[in-house]
Amino acid sequence: MDFSISADDQARLQTLRRLGRDEMRPAGWRADRAGAPLPVDDPFFVRMLAEGFGRTRWRAAGAAPDGTDAPAPNKAGSAVAQVLLAEEGAYWDRGIGVALPGPGLGEPPILSMGTPEQKQRFLSPFVNPRRPIWGAFAMTEPSGGSDVANIKTRARRDGDHWVLDGAKSFSGNSGRAEWTVVFATIDPALGRAGHRAFVVERGTPGFGDFRIEKKMGLKAYESTSFFLSGCRVPAANLLGGEAYYEQRSGGFKGAMNTFNAGRPAIAGMAVGIGRAALDEAAAFMQARGLASDLRLRDRLERSRRKLKAALLMALRAAWLADRRQPNMLEASASKALAPPAAFEATSFAMEVLGLAGGRGDHLIEKLFRDVKALDIVEGTGQIQRVVMARHLVGLPN
Ligand SMILES: Cc1cc2nc3c(=O)[nH]c(=O)nc-3n(C[C@H](O)[C@H](O)[C@H](O)COP(=O)(O)OP(=O)(O)OC[C@H]3O[C@@H](n4cnc5c(N)ncnc54)[C@H](O)[C@@H]3O)c2cc1C
Missing domain, CATH: 2.40.110.10 (Butyryl-CoA Dehydrogenase, subunit A, domain 2)
Incomplete structure (x- = not known):
C-alpha cells in the first residue's frame, strides 16, 4: 500500500495548514464563544471562497480545462488525500470545516444518483460561486x-x-x-x-x-x-x-454510498481533533515541568499511537476506495476505532491541564466537547460494530 499523495494534494494540505492556523481556528473559537453558528454573511466565508473553498468537484461533460473549469482548489484528488485533508482541517477546527460553504453532504448523492441534467442544475452554481452558498x-x-x-x-x-x-x-x-x-x-x-x-x-x-x-x-x-x-x-x-x-433497490444504496465514502474521512477528523489535544497536552507538560514524569509521557505516547493506528486504518479504507475495491469493513473499522482514540486523547489532555483545562477558556475544553459528535455522525460506533459483526457471520447489511 502506498499512501503518498500528489504534489497538488500536498499543496492543498499546506494551504489548509496555513488557513487552519490563521483563519479556521480563530473563526471556530469565535462561534464557540458566541454559542452560535457564524451568520451567512460573515466575512470569513467570503475570504474562504476567495481561497477556493465552497466549490463542487463536479464538472460538465466535455468542460474545457480553462480557469473556471479547473478542479476546485480545496478538493482532494484521491480518497487518501481526502482523509489527510480531513485530519488536518479538524486539527484546526472541525466545526468550521462543516460550516464552510459548498454542496456539502448533498454532493455525493447527486454525483452518484443524479441525472446529467440534475447535476447541471444543482451543482453548476457551485462551480464558480460569486457568493457563499450551501x-x-x-x-x-x-x-x-x-x-x-x-x-x-x-x-x-x-x-x-x-x-x-x-x-x-x-x-x-x-x-x-x-x-x-x-x-x-x-x-x-x-x-x-x-x-x-x-x-x-x-x-x-x-x-x-x-x-x-x-x-x-x-x-x-x-x-x-x-x-x-x-x-x-x-x-x-x-x-x-x-x-x-x-x-436498483430504492435510494438506500445512494445514501449508503455516501456513508462509505465519508466514514474514513470522519475517522480522519476524529484523529485530527485527538492530535490537536495531544499537542496541547505536550505543550502544557513542557511549560509546567511535567515532561519529566515518565507515567505522563507514557500515556501521551500510548494515546498518540492509537490515533496513528486509527489513521492508518482510515487510509487503508481510502486506498481501497481509490482502487474501487470494496472497503465497507475497513471504512467501518476506521470509524469505530478513531473516535474512541480521540476521546482518550482529549480526556488525557483535560486531565493533564487540570484546572487550566476545566475552567472553560482553553482550547482543550472545546476539543473535549467537539470530539463526541464524531462517534455519532455517519453511523455511530455501535452501528459500525453491528455492521462488521454481521459481515463476520455472513449476514446481509
Ligand atoms: C453534529 C451532528 C451532525 C449531524 N449531521 C447530520 C446531517 O447533516 N444529516 C443527517 O441526516 N443527519 C445528521 N446527523 C444525525 C446523525 O446521523 C444521527 O444522530 C445518527 O445517525 C444517530 O442517530 P440518533 O442520534 O437518532 O440515535 P439513535 O439511532 O436513536 O441511537 C441511539 C443509540 O442507540 C444505539 N443503537 C441504535 N441502534 C442500534 C443497534 N441496532 N445496535 C446497537 N446499538 C444501536 C446508537 O448507537 C446510539 O448510541 C448529525 C448528528 C450530529 C450529532
Missing part, C-alpha cells in the same frame, strides 16, 4: 437516525409533482442551503426498496419551520431540524429519475 443532506428523523432503512418521511406522487410529509433532524446547513437532498419513502412496507431521494429547493412551500439545534460542541455550523408539510417537489427533482429506482 447544499445539505437530510436523512435523520426525530424517531432515530441509526435505523436508516426505516425512515418515515412519506413521498406521494401527485401529477407532475411529489408531495413530501415528515420531519428531519440535525441536518447540517439545511437552514441556509440552496437545496437539501431529502430521503423519503413511498411505502414503509417496501423497506429499502421504497426509498427515494429528492432535491428540495429553498423556499419550496411546505419546507420550513427550521430550528437550529443546540449542540455541546461543533457550534460553528448549524444543525437544523425542519418539517415537510404537503411539500410539493417537481418530479424533475427526484434524484436519478424513476428509471434509477426501477433498476
Whole structure:
C-alpha cells in the first residue's frame, strides 16, 4: 500500500495548514464563544471562497480545462488525500470545516444518483460561486437516525409533482442551503426498496419551520431540524429519475454510498481533533515541568499511537476506495476505532491541564466537547460494530 499523495494534494494540505492556523481556528473559537453558528454573511466565508473553498468537484461533460473549469482548489484528488485533508482541517477546527460553504453532504448523492441534467442544475452554481452558498443532506428523523432503512418521511406522487410529509433532524446547513437532498419513502412496507431521494429547493412551500439545534460542541455550523408539510417537489427533482429506482433497490444504496465514502474521512477528523489535544497536552507538560514524569509521557505516547493506528486504518479504507475495491469493513473499522482514540486523547489532555483545562477558556475544553459528535455522525460506533459483526457471520447489511 502506498499512501503518498500528489504534489497538488500536498499543496492543498499546506494551504489548509496555513488557513487552519490563521483563519479556521480563530473563526471556530469565535462561534464557540458566541454559542452560535457564524451568520451567512460573515466575512470569513467570503475570504474562504476567495481561497477556493465552497466549490463542487463536479464538472460538465466535455468542460474545457480553462480557469473556471479547473478542479476546485480545496478538493482532494484521491480518497487518501481526502482523509489527510480531513485530519488536518479538524486539527484546526472541525466545526468550521462543516460550516464552510459548498454542496456539502448533498454532493455525493447527486454525483452518484443524479441525472446529467440534475447535476447541471444543482451543482453548476457551485462551480464558480460569486457568493457563499450551501447544499445539505437530510436523512435523520426525530424517531432515530441509526435505523436508516426505516425512515418515515412519506413521498406521494401527485401529477407532475411529489408531495413530501415528515420531519428531519440535525441536518447540517439545511437552514441556509440552496437545496437539501431529502430521503423519503413511498411505502414503509417496501423497506429499502421504497426509498427515494429528492432535491428540495429553498423556499419550496411546505419546507420550513427550521430550528437550529443546540449542540455541546461543533457550534460553528448549524444543525437544523425542519418539517415537510404537503411539500410539493417537481418530479424533475427526484434524484436519478424513476428509471434509477426501477433498476436498483430504492435510494438506500445512494445514501449508503455516501456513508462509505465519508466514514474514513470522519475517522480522519476524529484523529485530527485527538492530535490537536495531544499537542496541547505536550505543550502544557513542557511549560509546567511535567515532561519529566515518565507515567505522563507514557500515556501521551500510548494515546498518540492509537490515533496513528486509527489513521492508518482510515487510509487503508481510502486506498481501497481509490482502487474501487470494496472497503465497507475497513471504512467501518476506521470509524469505530478513531473516535474512541480521540476521546482518550482529549480526556488525557483535560486531565493533564487540570484546572487550566476545566475552567472553560482553553482550547482543550472545546476539543473535549467537539470530539463526541464524531462517534455519532455517519453511523455511530455501535452501528459500525453491528455492521462488521454481521459481515463476520455472513449476514446481509
Ligand atoms: C453534529 C451532528 C451532525 C449531524 N449531521 C447530520 C446531517 O447533516 N444529516 C443527517 O441526516 N443527519 C445528521 N446527523 C444525525 C446523525 O446521523 C444521527 O444522530 C445518527 O445517525 C444517530 O442517530 P440518533 O442520534 O437518532 O440515535 P439513535 O439511532 O436513536 O441511537 C441511539 C443509540 O442507540 C444505539 N443503537 C441504535 N441502534 C442500534 C443497534 N441496532 N445496535 C446497537 N446499538 C444501536 C446508537 O448507537 C446510539 O448510541 C448529525 C448528528 C450530529 C450529532
